[in-house]
Amino acid sequence: MAEKRLRILVAKPGLDGHDRGAKIIARALRDGGFEVIYTGLHQTPEMIAEAAVQEDVDAVGLSILSGAHMTLFPEVIRLLKEKGADDVTIFGGGIIPDPDARKLAEMGVKAIFTPGASTEDIVKWVGENVHPRE
Amino acid sequence: MTTKREWLEQTYKDAKERPVRFTTLSDLAIEPLYTPEDLKSGYETALGYPGVYPYTRGVYESMYRGRLWTMRQFAGYGLAEDTNQRFHFLLSQGQGGLSTAFDMPTLMGYDADSERAIGEVGREGVSVSSIHDMATLFDRIPIERVSTSMTVNCSASVLLAAYLVIAERQGVAWEQVSGTIQNDMLKEYIAQKEWICPPAPALRIVTDMVEFCASKAPRFHPVSISGYHIREAGSTAVQELAFTIADGLCYVEDGIKRGLDVDDFAPRLSFFWDIHVDFLEEIAKLRAARRMWARLMKERFGARNPRSMMLRTHAQTAGVSLTAQQPINNVVRVALQAMAGVLGGVQSMHTNSMDETLALPTERAVMVALRTQQIIAEETGVTNTIDPLGGSYALEALTDKIEAEAMDYVRKIDEMGGMLKAIELGYPQREIAEAAFTYQRQLEQGIKTVVGVNKFSVPEEISIEVLKIDPALEERQIQRVRKMKRERNSIAVKDALKRVAEACRSGENLMEPICDAVRRETTVGEISDVFRTEFGVYRDPGWI
Numbered sequence: 001m002a003e004k005r006l007r008i009l010v011a012k013p014g015l016d017g018h019d020r021g022a023k024i025i026a027r028a029l030r031d032g033g034f035e036v037i038y039t040g041l042h043q044t045p046e047m048i049a050e051a052a053v054q055e056d057v058d059a060v061g062l063s064i065l066s067g068a069h070m071t072l073f074p075e076v077i078r079l080l081k082e083k084g085a086d087d088v089t090i091f092g093g094g095i096i097p098d099p100d101a102r103k104l105a106e107m108g109v110k111a112i113f114t115p116g117a118s119t120e121d122i123v124k125w126v127g128e129n130v131h132p133r134e
Numbered sequence: 135m136t137t138k139r140e141w142l143e144q145t146y147k148d149a150k151e152r153p154v155r156f157t158t159l160s161d162l163a164i165e166p167l168y169t170p171e172d173l174k175s176g177y178e179t180a181l182g183y184p185g186v187y188p189y190t191r192g193v194y195e196s197m198y199r200g201r202l203w204t205m206r207q208f209a210g211y212g213l214a215e216d217t218n219q220r221f222h223f224l225l226s227q228g229q230g231g232l233s234t235a236f237d238m239p240t241l242m243g244y245d246a247d248s249e250r251a252i253g254e255v256g257r258e259g260v261s262v263s264s265i266h267d268m269a270t271l272f273d274r275i276p277i278e279r280v281s282t283s284m285t286v287n288c289s290a291s292v293l294l295a296a297y298l299v300i301a302e303r304q305g306v307a308w309e310q311v312s313g314t315i316q317n318d319m320l321k322e323y324i325a326q327k328e329w330i331c332p333p334a335p336a337l338r339i340v341t342d343m344v345e346f347c348a349s350k351a352p353r354f355h356p357v358s359i360s361g362y363h364i365r366e367a368g369s370t371a372v373q374e375l376a377f378t379i380a381d382g383l384c385y386v387e388d389g390i391k392r393g394l395d396v397d398d399f400a401p402r403l404s405f406f407w408d409i410h411v412d413f414l415e416e417i418a419k420l421r422a423a424r425r426m427w428a429r430l431m432k433e434r435f436g437a438r439n440p441r442s443m444m445l446r447t448h449a450q451t452a453g454v455s456l457t458a459q460q461p462i463n464n465v466v467r468v469a470l471q472a473m474a475g476v477l478g479g480v481q482s483m484h485t486n487s488m489d490e491t492l493a494l495p496t497e498r499a500v501m502v503a504l505r506t507q508q509i510i511a512e513e514t515g516v517t518n519t520i521d522p523l524g525g526s527y528a529l530e531a532l533t534d535k536i537e538a539e540a541m542d543y544v545r546k547i548d549e550m551g552g553m554l555k556a557i558e559l560g561y562p563q564r565e566i567a568e569a570a571f572t573y574q575r576q577l578e579q580g581i582k583t584v585v586g587v588n589k590f591s592v593p594e595e596i597s598i599e600v601l602k603i604d605p606a607l608e609e610r611q612i613q614r615v616r617k618m619k620r621e622r623n624s625i626a627v628k629d630a631l632k633r634v635a636e637a638c639r640s641g642e643n644l645m646e647p648i649c650d651a652v653r654r655e656t657t658v659g660e661i662s663d664v665f666r667t668e669f670g671v672y673r674d675p676g677w678i
Contacts, residue, residue, distance in 0.1 A: 015238035015254055017327030020368050020454075023567050023678045024574050030678075040676030041327055042242075044250070066238055067493075067603065071253025097492065097600070115458040115491055116587045118578045 006130055007057040011039040011048045013076060016066035021093065025061065028119035029126060045072060049079035052088055059130040062092035069096050073104050089130045093117065138169045155581060159412035160370035162535060168527035174534055180425075181530070184520045188428035190421050190533070191521040192479045193444040198517035202230075203475075204482040205507045206283060206448065210235030210259035211494045213607050214270035217260040221275060223497060227504055231313075232275070233283040233484060235259035235494075236293070243289040243330045243662025246611040247619075255608035258494075259285075263615045264657045268296040269303070278306040283314040283358070283448065283482075288330040290317040291339055292661045295649040298351065314355035314404055314448070317343055320381040320553055321360050323672075324562045325367040330662050331669035333557055339644060339665075341388045346645035348399045355404040357385060358448060364562075365408035366454045368570025371419045372536055374408060376543030377553075377562050379426055383544070384553040386435055396435045400442035407480070409471040410452040416471070417523060418532035420447070420478030426537055430544075448482040449475045456491045460586040461598050464488040469506050476510055477523050483507060493600035560677050567678060615657070622655040630654045631664055638668035 010026040012019055019041055026038040037055050039048060052060050060080070064072055073092065080086055093113035096104070101112040110129060113122055136144075146166055156164050174180065182188055185195030194200060207229055209220045221232055236259040239251035245263040246255045255261050262268055272282075277300065286293045294315045301311045319336040322328050329336065340357060347356040361378035369377065382403065389399050407423065409416050427445040431437040451471035456464045465488050472485045485503040487495030495503070511517055523529050550556045557563070576582040583589045630651035637647045651661055 015242045015244070015250065019327060019674075020366075020570050024571055027567075027571055027678050028574075038676050038678055040674035042674060066254060067257035068238075068253035070605075095492065098595075119574060120578055 004132060005033065005035045006059070006126070006132060007035040007037070007055060008126065008130070009037050009039065009048070009052050009055060009057040009060045011043055011051070011060060011062050011076075012041045013043050013045055013048055013062055013064060013072040014066055014068045015042060016064055016068070016094075017041055018065040018094075019063070021065075022061075022063035025063070025093070025119060025122055028123055032123035032127070034126065045075035045079050048076050049083055049085070052080060053083050053085050056133075057088060058133050059089040059091065059126065062090070062094075064092065064094040064096070067095065069094065070100055070103070073109060074107060077108055087133050091125075093122075138167065138171050141167070158371065158415040158532075159410060159582070160372060160415060162372070162415065162532070162539075164414075164528075164532075168531045170527060172527050172531040180534070181524060187432070187440065187443060188425045189444055190425045191524050193424065193446055193481070197479060197520040198476070198511075199520065202511050202517065203480050203507075204230040204281075205504060206231045206233045206482045206484055207500055207504055208233045208235050208285065208450070208484045209500070210237075211601065212256040212603060213261055213611055214267045215273075216256075216607075218271055218273050218275075220497075221271075224500070224504065225275075225280070227501060228508060229504060231281040231283065231482065234271070234285060236284075236286050237261045239263075240289065240293075240658055241286055241328050243292075243658060243665070245615055245657045245659030246608070247615045248659055253608070255611050257603050261611050262293065262296070262658065263611070264618055264655055265296050265299055265652050266614075266618060266655070268293075268300050272297075272300050277301045277304050278310050281312040281314075283316075285316045287316055287319055287322050287326065287328050288336065289658050289662055290315050291343055291644055291648050292652060292658050294343060294356075295645065295652040298649060299652050308351045310353065311351050312353040314358050315343070316358045316360065316406070318357055318360045318381065318406075320384055320557065321363055321378070323557045324364055324377060324381075325369075325566065326360075326363040327674065329672045330665050332672045333554055335665070335669035336672075337384070337388055337554065338641075340385065341392050342644045344385070344389050344399050344403075345392055345394060346643055347402065348394060350645075352402070355402050358404050358406045359385065360406040362406050362408040362450055364566065365410060365452065367566050368573060369566045370569050371410065371412070371415050372539045373543065373562075373565055373569060375419055375423055375426070375536060376540040376547075378405065378407075379423070379430065379540065380544050380547045380553045380556070382427065383430065383434070386431070387552065390435070396431070396437050397439035397442050400431060400435075400437055401439060401444075405445055405447040407447055407449045408452050409449050409475045409478070409483075411455045411467055411471060413470060413474050414529060414532055415536070416474040417478040418529055418536050420449075420475070420480065421529075421533045422537035422540065423447070424479070425533075426540065426544075446481045448484070449478075449480040450484040451475070451486045453486055453490060456486060456488075457584060457586050458491040459591060459594065461488045461491065463586055464491070465502060465506070468503060469510075472506050472510055473514075473516070476516055477521075479521060489598055489600050492598065493602070496599060496601050560675060563675075563677055618655060619657070626654040627651070627656050627660070630656050631660060634661060634664045635668055638664060
């Protein structure tokens with residue numbers, strides 16, 4: 001039986017318009033064999049959580065370069081839980097200082113990819129750490 | 135006399151080359167050597183003299199011998215009083231003019247108390263929701279002596295109005311106000327991605343501001359046609375040049391369609407380039423840009439005023455070239471880039487701070503960035519003569535090549551029907567995404583090198599001190615905005631907004647109604663909401 005491909009939502013929450021990285025990662029993940037849905041810019045946490053549920057994704061990657069990550073990550077996590085989707089793997093990247101990344105890890109964010117991370121590493125990480133939801 | 139070809143075939147052929155690709159950052163092939171044979175056209179046509187068409191060697195006859203470029207550090211964070219303090223600090227350290235960074239809510243047309251602003255107030259720049267914030271921002275800054283640049287686009291009309299109203303309050307006539315507002319909406323859809331309504335009405339607002347400034351604030355630059363963001367989004371140098379020039383052509387066409395004479399508004403169109411890390415490519419790009427714009431303005435639009443043909447520009451060293459790893463290396467990168475900007479003949483420059491991959495700059499870091507420009511100006515001697523690298527065989531060959539390749543793109547966009555059409559088709563957006571992806575691949579394959587990242591890296595804890603934005607200030611600003619909304623004359627506001635809406639519909643120039651609304655304490659978000667209602671909301675097509 002063919003294994004179902006993992007579905008990944010790559011999302012840009014908040015007002016941040018820097019999408020260079022998110023688009024590269026979305027494409028690299030797609031080339032890496034995953035089903036990728038890219039939300040586009042200016043998504044509210046509600047829109048992201050709703051998309052994650054509608055698209056039945058296994059993981060959500062948030063890209064935030066605006067400094068608003070300590071508001072947006074927790075809100076997405078909270079809404080996913082509210083919608084009964086708290087087994088979705090959350091990861092992300094952008095401009096996130098190490099102390100904040102550690103706090104996010106405590107909240108359940110499974111990985112934060114900082115400047116200089118390679119798409120190869122990210123694709124590998126997703127393959128090894130994201131599992132299909134039941 | 136030996137020809138270059140003979141030298142290549144007889145002498146160079148036995149030379150062993152290092153196993154790297156000899157291309158520019160943008161993948162333009164670079165030859166081992168350039169000679170007089172590579173100078174294609176004559177001095178008069180291709181280069182000319184500074185201050186004379188086609189301005190390749192410089193827009194002004196005296197350039198830095200007459201006046202140095204303006205050192206204009208981009209600044210803004212927190213609340214208006216925080217940024218006002220940073221403004222005063224920078225001016226006291228020898229900065230020549232101000233450059234304002236606004237926060238994301240302000241830039242996207244939301245007030246600090248909007249639901250969309252949560253977590254974002256004061257983070258990427260200063261929060262300005264109303265005339266009160268603007269007054270605080272420019273407290274004790276004499277507008278008739280200090281020129282200010284404001285980096286804002288879809289809500290630019292409101293911020294320009296606010297600046298002019300503050301000038302008014304200081305007793306400064308609008309004819310005396312000098313400065314720049316970025317207001318380059320075309321590149322937003324292409325690269326920076328700050329928008330409210332779709333491209334066509336956004337262009338209308340830009341032209342309203344161009345028309346308004348041409349008669350009411352003739353010393354003010356109503357648009358800063360920008361390549362910076364296009365480059366930062368991942369384009370090559372050629373694409374940066376081509377798409378920016380194509381944007382400029384669109385603005386000129388729209389001004390003419392509005393009924394303006396090209397020479398009435400073109401002199402105040404300004405530009406804004408990136409200065410990336412490939413030294414020769416960037417200098418060549420800056421010179422090619424001047425020559426291209428001069429030729430196009432003359433040949434395509436019949437401009438007669440030399441000032442319509444002079445490409446005057448601000449420049450910023452490339453943010454995207456900085457590394458989080460070994461951040462002190464960034465001081466070196468910025469110095470080299472700033473030198474390229476000076477050798478490329480810019481009129482105004484911002485140098486990045488070493489810590490900007492991590493956060494907004496600390497005072498200490500921005501001082502080093504400012505000193506970098508001052509050291510170039512005062513110690514290196516490159517400002518003693520105009521266009522010192524002019525005539526370099528390599529530089530002129532590269533200038534010619536970049537111009538030719540950029541013109542290919544401009545013609546392609548012409549064939550699509552112009553930049554507005556090209557944007558609707560997603561053409562520049564997709565070119566940029568492709569170039570960005572290609573570069574990332576090259577980095578990961580080691581074809582391109584970034585020192586400290588994919589070569590000469592060390593295991594490190596990033597321990598440089600960075601600027602932190604106090605999260606409490608968001609609530610403070612929310613309360614201020616709410617208080618102002620409670621205490622102002624709400625009937626006056628309602629009338630003002632109604633008038634803005636009517637102007638949206640009738641096609642009347644929006645600036646007077648917006649100035650009036652701003653005087654009555656109408657906010658950035660409220661006026662932007664009128665645009666949303668009247669013109670619609672643009673959604674990101676999300677092309678990967």
